[in-house]
Amino acid sequence: MAVAYERRAFLLSFPYRTLRILFLAPPVNAAPLIEITDLTKVYRGGQRPALDGLALAIRRGAFFGLLGPNGAGKSTLISILCGLLAPTRGAVRVLGTDVQADAARVKSAIGLVPQDLALYPTLTARENLAFFGRMQGLSGARLQERVAACLAIARLEDLADRRVDTFSGGLKRRLNLVIGLIHEPQLLILDEPTVGIDPQSRNFIHEALRTLHQAGMTILYTTHYMEEAENLCDDIAIIDHGKILAHGTVPELLRVHRAGTIVVQLDTDLPDAVAQQLRTLPQVRTGRFATRSFEIESDSPDAALVAVTEILRGACLPLVSLSLGAMNLEQVFLALTGTRLRD
Amino acid sequence: MIVLRQLLAAIAKETRLIVRDWHALAVLFVMPVAFVTIMSLALRDVFTERAGVTFSVLIVDQDGKLVGEKLRESFTKDKHFHVVLATAPLPDAAQVEAQLTAGLYKFALLIPAKATAQARRRALEQVRSDGRASGHTPSIGVRLLSDPTLRADHRSMLVAFTNGALRAIESRLIAERIAELARTPFGSSAVSAPALAAPELFREVIDELETSGTRKTPNPTSVQQNAPGWTLLAMFFLAIPLSVTLIKERAQGCLLRLQSMPVPTWVLFGGKIAPYLVINQLQLVLILAVGVWGLPLLGGDRLTLGSAPEAIALLSVSASLAAIGFALLIATFARTPEQATTFSATAIMVLAALGGIMVPKMVMPPAMQQLAELTPFSWGLEGFLDIFIRGGGVHEILSEAGRLAGFGVACFALAILRLNGRLRQN
Numbered sequence: 001m002a003v004a005y006e007r008r009a010f011l012l013s014f015p016y017r018t019l020r021i022l023f024l025a026p027p028v029n030a031a032p033l034i035e036i037t038d039l040t041k042v043y044r045g046g047q048r049p050a051l052d053g054l055a056l057a058i059r060r061g062a063f064f065g066l067l068g069p070n071g072a073g074k075s076t077l078i079s080i081l082c083g084l085l086a087p088t089r090g091a092v093r094v095l096g097t098d099v100q101a102d103a104a105r106v107k108s109a110i111g112l113v114p115q116d117l118a119l120y121p122t123l124t125a126r127e128n129l130a131f132f133g134r135m136q137g138l139s140g141a142r143l144q145e146r147v148a149a150c151l152a153i154a155r156l157e158d159l160a161d162r163r164v165d166t167f168s169g170g171l172k173r174r175l176n177l178v179i180g181l182i183h184e185p186q187l188l189i190l191d192e193p194t195v196g197i198d199p200q201s202r203n204f205i206h207e208a209l210r211t212l213h214q215a216g217m218t219i220l221y222t223t224h225y226m227e228e229a230e231n232l233c234d235d236i237a238i239i240d241h242g243k244i245l246a247h248g249t250v251p252e253l254l255r256v257h258r259a260g261t262i263v264v265q266l267d268t269d270l271p272d273a274v275a276q277q278l279r280t281l282p283q284v285r286t287g288r289f290a291t292r293s294f295e296i297e298s299d300s301p302d303a304a305l306v307a308v309t310e311i312l313r314g315a316c317l318p319l320v321s322l323s324l325g326a327m328n329l330e331q332v333f334l335a336l337t338g339t340r341l342r343d
Numbered sequence: 344m345i346v347l348r349q350l351l352a353a354i355a356k357e358t359r360l361i362v363r364d365w366h367a368l369a370v371l372f373v374m375p376v377a378f379v380t381i382m383s384l385a386l387r388d389v390f391t392e393r394a395g396v397t398f399s400v401l402i403v404d405q406d407g408k409l410v411g412e413k414l415r416e417s418f419t420k421d422k423h424f425h426v427v428l429a430t431a432p433l434p435d436a437a438q439v440e441a442q443l444t445a446g447l448y449k450f451a452l453l454i455p456a457k458a459t460a461q462a463r464r465r466a467l468e469q470v471r472s473d474g475r476a477s478g479h480t481p482s483i484g485v486r487l488l489s490d491p492t493l494r495a496d497h498r499s500m501l502v503a504f505t506n507g508a509l510r511a512i513e514s515r516l517i518a519e520r521i522a523e524l525a526r527t528p529f530g531s532s533a534v535s536a537p538a539l540a541a542p543e544l545f546r547e548v549i550d551e552l553e554t555s556g557t558r559k560t561p562n563p564t565s566v567q568q569n570a571p572g573w574t575l576l577a578m579f580f581l582a583i584p585l586s587v588t589l590i591k592e593r594a595q596g597c598l599l600r601l602q603s604m605p606v607p608t609w610v611l612f613g614g615k616i617a618p619y620l621v622i623n624q625l626q627l628v629l630i631l632a633v634g635v636w637g638l639p640l641l642g643g644d645r646l647t648l649g650s651a652p653e654a655i656a657l658l659s660v661s662a663s664l665a666a667i668g669f670a671l672l673i674a675t676f677a678r679t680p681e682q683a684t685t686f687s688a689t690a691i692m693v694l695a696a697l698g699g700i701m702v703p704k705m706v707m708p709p710a711m712q713q714l715a716e717l718t719p720f721s722w723g724l725e726g727f728l729d730i731f732i733r734g735g736g737v738h739e740i741l742s743e744a745g746r747l748a749g750f751g752v753a754c755f756a757l758a759i760l761r762l763n764g765r766l767r768q769n
Contacts, residue, residue, distance in 0.1 A: 117596065122359070132601075
C-alpha cells in the first residue's frame with residue numbers, strides 16, 4: 001500500500017515539476033508579447049467589420065482573458081493571431097514578429113487549443129501527440145520526451161495507448177489541451193477549453209493552466225464562463241462588435257464599471273411604502289425593485305448608500321447583502337455588452 | 344528536412360486512419376471487384392466470339408430448287424444467323440408476320456414457289472444472242488420481313504446480305520445462259536457452263552482480324568471492355584472517402600490546428616495522396632487478378648493484359664493522380680460530408696457516362712463524342728484499351744497518361760489555392 005501511495009504521489013506531483021523545468025520563466029522584458037494596432041477585418045459580404053480598429057497589448061507572462069458575446073470578434077482575432085486569417089487593415093506582432101510577414105515563425109511560438117476537440121478519434125492519445133509533435137517539427141528522442149511530458153501533464157500515461165474514441169469528454173479535453181503544449185510554445189491560446197466537461201476535469205484544466213502560468217507561460221484565454229476568467233486571468237479585455245470595450249485587471253474592471261450601482265437583497269419582502277421612499281431619494285437616478293431585492297443607480301453613490309441604509313434601518317428590514325459597484329465580472333460584462341440575446 | 348518529416352508523419356497518420364476504418368477499406372476493394380465480375384458475366388454474350396449479335400431467321404422456302412438452296416446455304420454458313428427452316432405446311436406471309444410480331448424470329452425470308460424455274464426463264468428472255476430482251480416473265484419477288492422492334496442498322500445489314508446472296512445466284516444463272524448461247528451447232532460448247540457458273544473476278548473480302556493467325560491482340564470480350572472502365576470508376580469513387588476525411592478533419596478542428604502549425608498546405612494534402620495512391624494501385628491489381636484468374640473460374644472470359652505492364656503501371660498511377668486531385672478539389676469546395684458524398688457520386692457517374700464507361704462512345708452522337716474526349720474517364724479508358732486490346736505500350740498511352748496526370752495536378756493546385764484562399768480571405 002505504501003508503495004502504491006508513493007507512486008500515486010509521484011505521478012500527481014510529476015506534471016508540475018516537469019512544467020517548472022520545461023517552462024522556465026523568461027527574463028523580464030518590457031516589450032509586450034502581442035501588439036495589435038488598428039486591427040480591422042471585414043469579411044467578404046459582411047455587413048459590418050468583425051474587428052474594427054482594434055488595439056491591444058498583451059504583456060509577456062500574462063494570463064490574459066478575452067471575453068465577449070458570440071460574434072464579438074474573438075475567433076477572428078485568434079485566427080489572425082495564429083496566421084490563419086489575413087486582416088483587412090492593421091498589424092499584429094507576436095514576439096516582435098509581424099504575423100503576416102513571417103507566419104511560420106509566429107506559428108512555431110504559438111500553441112493553439114481550439115474549442116473543438118481537434119483530435120483523431122481512431123488514433124491513440126500517444127499517436128495524436130506524436131503526430132502533432134512531428135508536424136511542429138519535433139522528432140526522435142525530443143519528440144518522445146515531449147510526448148511523455150504532455151501525457152504526464154494531462155495525467156493520461158495509463159491511457160496513452162488507448163484510442164481516443166474510447167475517451168470520456170473530460171479525457172478528450174485534457175488531451176486537446178496538452179497537444180497545444182507539445183512543442184513548448186511561448187504563447188498558449190485557448191478557445192473555450194472547458195466547454196461541456198465535468199467540474200473535476202474543469203478543475204484539473206484550471207490547475208494545469210495555473211501551473212503553466214506560474215512557470216512563465218503567456219496564456220490567452222477565451223471563455224463564456226465569467227467566474228473562470230475572474231479566477232484565472234490577471235488581465236482581461238472585453239470585446240464586442242470588434243472593439244475592446246474594457247481592459248484591465250478584475251479589480252480594476254469591477255471598480256470602474258457599474259460604480260454607481262447599489263444592489264440590495266433583503267431577508268423579508270420590501271414594503272411598497274419603503275420602496276416609494278427609496279425611489280424618491282434625491283440621490284437615486286433610476287431604480288428597479290423586486291419583492292426582496294432592489295437595484296438603484298446613482299450619480300452620488302456614497303451619499304445614496306448612507307440614505308438607503310438609514311431607510312432600511314428605520315424600517316427594520318434585515319439585509320442579506322448590500323453591494324456598491326459591480327459584484328462580479330458577469331455584471332460588468334452584461335453592463336458593457338447588454339442583455340440582448342446574440343446569434 | 345523538417346518538411347519531409349512532416350510529410351512522412353502525415354502519410355503515416357493517414358495510413359493509420361484508413362487501416363483502422365477497415366469496413367470502409369473493404370468496401371473500396373469488394374465493391375469494384377463485385378461490379379466488374381457481375382458486369383463482365385452479364386454482358387458476356389454481347390461481346391461473345393467475333394463480337395456480334397446472332398439473329399434468328401425463319402426461311403420459308405417454297406421453291407426447293409437452286410434459288411432456295413443457295414439462299415439457305417448463304418444464311419446457314421454465316422455465323423450471325425440462326426436459321427430455322429419452315430416445314431410443311433409452309434406458313435403464308437400473314438402467318439409469318441404474326442410470328443415476327445410475336446417475337447419468335449427477328450427476320451423471315453420468303454422464297455416464292457418456282458423461283459428457280461422463273462429465274463431461269465427470265466434469264467432466257469433477258470440474255471439473248473441478238474442483245475434484245477424479250478418475254479414477259481417478271482423478276483422474282485423474294486421478301487425479307489423483320490421484327491418491327493429491330494434497329495434500322497440491323498435491318499439494313501440483313502437487306503444488304505440478302506441482296507448479296509441474290510446477286511450471286513443471279514450471276515450464276517446468267518453465266519449458265521451465256522454458256523448455252525455459246526454452244527456450237529455441233530453440240531459442244533466453246534465455254535463450259537460450270538466454269539461460267541462460278542466466275543470469280545474479285546477475291547472475297549474477309550474479316551482479316553478474325554482470320555486465323557492474323558490477330559495479334561485479344562478479342563474485345565466483355566471483361567476486356569469492362570475491367571478498365573469499372574476500374575477507373577472504382578479509382579474515382581475513392582473521391583468519396585478521401586473528401587469526407589478532409590471535411591471531417593475540418594469539422595473536428597484538426598485542420599485548423601494543423602494550419603496553426605508551421606506546415607505547408609501541400610504537405611497536408613501530400614499526406615493523403617500517398618496512401619490513397621497505394622489503395623488505387625491495389626484496387627487495380629485486385630481487379631486485374633479477378634479478370635485474369637477469377638472470371639474464367641466463373642465461366643467468364645479471361646482478361647488479357649497485353650504485353651506492356653510498365654504502360655499499365657504508368658496509366659494506373661496517372662489515373663490515380665487524377666482521381667485523388669479531383670477528390671481533394673471536391674473536399675475544399677464542399678462544406679459537409681453529405682455535400683461531398685452527393686456531389687462526388689453524381690459528378691463521377693456523369694463523367695463516367697460521358698467518358699464511355701457505361702455507354703460506348705461510338706454509339707453517342709458526334710457532339711457528345713467530342714465532349715467525351717474532354718473527360719478523364721475517356722482518357723483512362725482509351726489508354727487501357729490501347730494496352731489491353733490494341734497491343735500498345737508506354738509510347739501509345741503517353742498522351743492519355745499525360746492528360747490524366749495533368750488533370751490531377753491541376754485539381755491539386757486548385758485545391759491548395761482554394762484552401763489557402765478560404766483561410767486567408769474567408
